[in-house]
Amino acid sequence: MIDAFLFIGLPYIALIVATIGCVRRARFSKFSMSARSSQFLEDRQLLWGSAPWHIGIMGVLAGHGIALLLPQVWSYILTVPPAMYLIETVGVACSLLALAGLSTLIYRRLTSARIQAVTTTSDLLVVALLFLQVLVGLLSAVSFRYGSAWSTATVVPYFWSLLALQPDMSYVSGFPMLFKLHLIGGWLFVLLLPFTRLIHILAVPFQYLWRAPQLVIWNTTRRRKQALAASIRAESRREFIKGAAGVTGATGLLALGVSSKAINFFKGASQDPEAESALLEKKLQRLKLTAEERSYELERQRNTMILVAGYAELDAVKGKYFIDYAMAPGLAFKGKDGMPIVISAKCTHLGCTVSSTLDENGRIMCPCHISYFDILTGMPNPGAPAKAPLPQIAWALVDAGGKVLASNTPGQASGKVAAPEALAQSSLYITKPGKTAA
DSSP, X not given: XXXXXXXXXXHHHHHHHHHHHHHHHHHHOGGGOSOOXXXXXXXXXXXXXXXXXXXXXXXXXXXXXXXXXXXXXXXXXXXXXXXXXXHHHHHHHHHHHHHHHHXXXXXXXXXXXXXXXXXXHHHHHHHHHHHHHHHHHHHHHHHSOOHXXXXXXXXXXXXXXXXXXXXXXXXXXXXXXXXXXHHHHHHHHHHHGGGSGGGGGGOOXXXXXXXXXXXXXXXXXXXHHHHHHHHHHHHHHHHHHHHHHHHHHHXXXXXXXXXXXXXXXXXXXXXXXXXXXXXXXXXHHHHHHHHHXXXXXXXXXXXXXXXXXXXXXXXXXXXXXXXXXXXXXXXXXEOTTSOEEEEEOBOTTTOOBOOSBOOTTSEEEETTTTEEEETTTOOBOTTOSOOSOOOBOOEEEEOXXXXXXXXXXXXXXXXXOOOHHHHHTOEEEEEOTTOOOO
């Protein structure tokens, strides 16, 4: 329930409040949308704080933005290891630069009497949240490496599911606490955007790039008053039209996104025979999948041994996938000594399924988060996001008559071993935890 509020309810609340609040502030208080620069009060420390902060945070946001808007291009770039290492290094460097600049700005705001005189409670709240958000992001990047690679398969689909009004928090609900705090912090910033000076990021004066040169002409008091009144009326009309267009556009987009769902909700089920047939077909497929899964579970409850494959099907490089007693994926290989190697295929980081092909070092890779596991020990490579090893799985080789020719239970000595000729005609089974093959 808490995750549903934090990763579905909070984002929609933040987006709605930010949209309405920003439009209202732009309409009725547009002159408060600037950053209210304090450079004329103190400029020496500002130089050493503002420049590093803006350079660092723009680098970090650029990485986030590219991954969000161009996930396929971003993923393709990160398939090249040197590019991934370079992006990770630049991201950490930008985070450190942003933290250094923001620390200087915080120190300046707390120690300068002139700056304190114009500092509000919301200013202190914003800089504190900014510092914590960047710090949590940096700690996440250092603690769980290669986030730039696996975030495109988790955070990006989660974000687009929100925009498509089909929220799916399963992409992020299993995240470590640091990642969850980083996501929640981002939505809190969106929520605070209309009420703090953060809104100045939406008030970039791009019109200055094409605005005609201005010529200032001094005039009489009467003409200045007339010109000012006419300018105010014209500006009021323009702002009203802009505000109305913005609100109308936002309302239209929102209505377009939810209208079909609202109509279907009040209308009820479609009476179209083809649509009903398609819906029933989908339900039938889901029931079949559920029944198949339940049959697997029942089989594993009743049997002490589950068939994986014939011994002749095992390969030293390409693993054989199967489903273990916990309904999780597993892999079976043929070892150098001819004995099977049976190991869990569920990554111990966030539960992805590892690949089935060994590399030249005898390791299998988790494609989600770039962890490599040694199949003999199950241990991940140093510095990988995964910290725990892949568990070994108990197995037995059984001939056609039901006789156990060889077996192995993790943590115990290996069982008897038969001649290679007999093993070639046997089949590989996994055995139930705590049960010894006969």
